[in-house]
Amino acid sequence: MNPATATPAEARALFRTTEVPTTAGFSPGYAQANLIALDKRYAFDFLLFAQRNPKPCPLLGVLEAGETTSELFAGGDIRTDIPSYRIFREGTLVEEVADARDYWTPTTVSFLIGCSFTFEQALVDAHIPVAHIEQGRNVPMYVTNIPCTPAGVFSGAMVVSMRPIPASQVADAVRVTSRYPAVHGAPVHVGDPAAIGIGDLAAPDFGDAVDIAPGTIPVFWACGVTPQSVVMHSAPDLAICHSPGRMLVTDVRDSFYQVP
């Protein structure tokens, strides 16, 4: 299968039987989603956390207890259509599996969260260089001192991703990404890393450090790692997440999430 020409349904069918190293590059132009699945007793608190923290936790959809598919990925199965799942018990990673059906129960609620792949494509389309893509690395991510707005049992610090942007294009990067609130939206911080509690850009908490070219300014976006980090911190008995870089490929065009 050629990832660049696979339909989302073809990509999901492949992932049901084949564990690819990343879903990046599959079905370009279609939104990919992060997964957090929790028992329904945590569902109101998590949904409220997402409502209160739309930048780190932009919700694309929710599968209610008992549901395993939705119109976001027609004919799919949330328990099998992601290439790899991480199983957390009491906040600790205990297993990585290709098929998560054994972990689903009739009271599991699944949250699909927007992914920065969508806005990165918009940056590239606007001729704004994206350093980690150009350097063939994962985006660098950092835990900040910016508190999320708590909701029920969930609270914690925001995790951000950083992209060094040429000074003359910072305004364009803000403008372009602000049109995609469903996938983290506008930056949360521009400039001095120390102001948001980041000690050393060369030592990210997740992902890879990138080379920062002269004349660029570090620009920070709220990151989808935040909800996972916040949920694990409160240690629910069971949480089922996608494995990093291996997401749900949806049927929704990136452009659907653009606001005026």
Added chain:
Amino acid sequence: MNPATATPAEARALFRTTEVPTTAGFSPGYAQANLIALDKRYAFDFLLFAQRNPKPCPLLGVLEAGETTSELFAGGDIRTDIPSYRIFREGTLVEEVADARDYWTPTTVSFLIGCSFTFEQALVDAHIPVAHIEQGRNVPMYVTNIPCTPAGVFSGAMVVSMRPIPASQVADAVRVTSRYPAVHGAPVHVGDPAAIGIGDLAAPDFGDAVDIAPGTIPVFWACGVTPQSVVMHSAPDLAICHSPGRMLVTDVRDSFYQVP
């Protein structure tokens, strides 16, 4: 007190002791919010309904069980700061009260929903005539055949408000209101009322009919009556709502809700 110069805090303090006929005109430039308060056993379903139906049910904030204030109306009390409340039991209006403290319990969750006052001001500022304002009437509202996306126990048809817009300004009206997704956003329908199940524009289901000038096109926006109508249809044992036209005056500037 001059409504036009009252701060939101002053307006709320007035409403604690004085039952005004409408909050329209108070603290112009600040967003007003509709209220639906429900027991927490309905809270996940209602929050999910809002997430799935952001046009009729744009959430500005949620007060968790036990909370009676929030940063949206600093120092206020959701149980007293609205001029008048409607109490519904099993979906039936049983009482209208100026002070709702007797109805609040430690498990009441309060949902604050965006109100079209905000986008109507944006229309006026863009020199787009708003017929019901010019004619001194309430906006006409209609039950449609457009189904909301169900969530848990909540399902039902969308209610829309209608504003006749000069044909040359329909595009501007779409552009202006699409920038305010937190207060119903872009129209859901332009033109033929019959196409969305409306038989007679002169006979609205709620509000007042307006005179429709030649050369105008009826434009329909999702309406905040929808969530109230959907909730009442499922007849929760107790629901506490604002009385029509008497809303919560928040500390949030209308302009805060504008997207690019």
